[in-house]
Amino acid sequence: MDLSALRAPVSDDLQAVDELILKRLQSNVVLINQIGHYIVGSGGKRLRPLLVLLAARACGYRGKRHIDMAAIVEFIHTATLLHDDVVDGSELRRNRDTANAVWGNEASVLVGDFLYSRAFEMMVDLGLMRVMDVLSHATNRIAEGEVLQLLNTHDPDTDETRYMEVIERKTATLFEAGTQLGAVLSQVPREVEDQLAAYGLHLGIAFQLVDDALDYDSDSDTIGKHIGDDLEEGKPTLPLIRAMAVGSEQQRSMLHKAIEEGGRGRIDKVVAAIVETDALSYTAQLAKQHAAWACEALQGLPESDAKRSLLATAEFAVARRY
Numbered sequence: 203m204d205l206s207a208l209r210a211p212v213s214d215d216l217q218a219v220d221e222l223i224l225k226r227l228q229s230n231v232v233l234i235n236q237i238g239h240y241i242v243g244s245g246g247k248r249l250r251p252l253l254v255l256l257a258a259r260a261c262g263y264r265g266k267r268h269i270d271m272a273a274i275v276e277f278i279h280t281a282t283l284l285h286d287d288v289v290d291g292s293e294l295r296r297n298r299d300t301a302n303a304v305w306g307n308e309a310s311v312l313v314g315d316f317l318y319s320r321a322f323e324m325m326v327d328l329g330l331m332r333v334m335d336v337l338s339h340a341t342n343r344i345a346e347g348e349v350l351q352l353l354n355t356h357d358p359d360t361d362e363t364r365y366m367e368v369i370e371r372k373t374a375t376l377f378e379a380g381t382q383l384g385a386v387l388s389q390v391p392r393e394v395e396d397q398l399a400a401y402g403l404h405l406g407i408a409f410q411l412v413d414d415a416l417d418y419d420s421d422s423d424t425i426g427k428h429i430g431d432d433l434e435e436g437k438p439t440l441p442l443i444r445a446m447a448v449g450s451e452q453q454r455s456m457l458h459k460a461i462e463e464g465g466r467g468r469i470d471k472v473v474a475a476i477v478e479t480d481a482l483s484y485t486a487q488l489a490k491q492h493a494a495w496a497c498e499a500l501q502g503l504p505e506s507d508a509k510r511s512l513l514a515t516a517e518f519a520v521a522r523r524y
Contacts, residue, residue, distance in 0.1 A: 205518070208511050211256065215268065216272075218269045227320075237309060244295070244298050246296060248276065250377065254268060254275050254384050257383075257398050257401075257512070258384035260384070260398075260506055260512055262388055262390075277317045278341060282348075285348070288302045288311055288314075290431075330386070333386060336379050344371060350364070354368060354438060355438075356462055360461075361443065365439065377405050378402040401500055403496075404499065405493065405516055407489075407492045408490070408496065411486075415482050416523070416524075418472075429469070430469045433460060433465075436464035441476045441481040445475045445478075490520050
């Protein structure tokens with residue numbers, strides 16, 4: 203199933219979200235408009251706002267506040283992308299130059315701050331303390347995840363536990379908050395809210411695991427960034443961690459140096475070690491397990507087109523090549 207099929211139950215809602223995003227991006231500071239429109243219009247999957255909309259509809263929501271909620275989540279996500287690219291020194295995202303490559307680090311950081319603050323303005327407009335509670339906690343955990351990832355950078359002793367803690371906080375937390383908030387808006391029992399949150403958490407973990415595998419098993423035209431970006435930045439992601447755990451002594455020594463020093467100088471040897479140790483298969487299997495747990499969390503929901511799209515989104519997350 204492709205993204206267009208996943209979006210079908212909420213296609214009108216997604217159009218309304220895009221319109222709201224463009225409206226709330228407006229600022230009388232020209233540079234904010236330029237960078238904001240550049241990154242929001244750069245061809246992202248809009249997966250997080252999609253999840254907000256589907257979660258709300260799967261819980262029987264019939265109002266309009268889920269449009270605002272989806273836009274808020276997308277603004278927060280976009281802000282994290284701007285900040286991530288500065289921290290990582292990235293020059294390519296979604297087959298386009300990153301904002302920091304075009305306008306510089308200072309402008310990218312400050313516009314990211316603008317998007318964060320605009321998201322919180324919109325939260326206040328909703329007037330729901332539960333929404334502010336969930337998202338303030340989520341943004342705090344995302345920041346913690348970023349710092350943890352920074353501590354792991356160029357550290358070959360990073361193990362699977364430390365890695366999973368990073369991706370749970372840095373990536374999965376916003377998935378979790380988005381699906382949970384779809385339930386919050388629907389005013390369903392807390393048990394159902396927790397089930398939607400669990401779905402989002404496991405889906406987010408699966409999504410990041412696949413992203414990290416694709417960094418060593420795809421091409422830049424497909425994934426929209428340079429192959430081996432994680433290695434160049436010294437990030438010990440699961441394919442590297444697994445290869446070090448089960449590889450030969452020679453492979454472990456080579457991977458140890460590759461993580462410590464960063465760069466792409468050893469990329470061919472690194473990819474060979476990852477393939478020879480079945481580290482990509484290991485990563486893919488873990489992603490499939492988390493996708494399965496995500497689907498299990500939805501068992502108590504009544505059947506609907508929105509629920510079926512949520513289930514299919516979990517399949518898409520692990521089957522995709524981009």
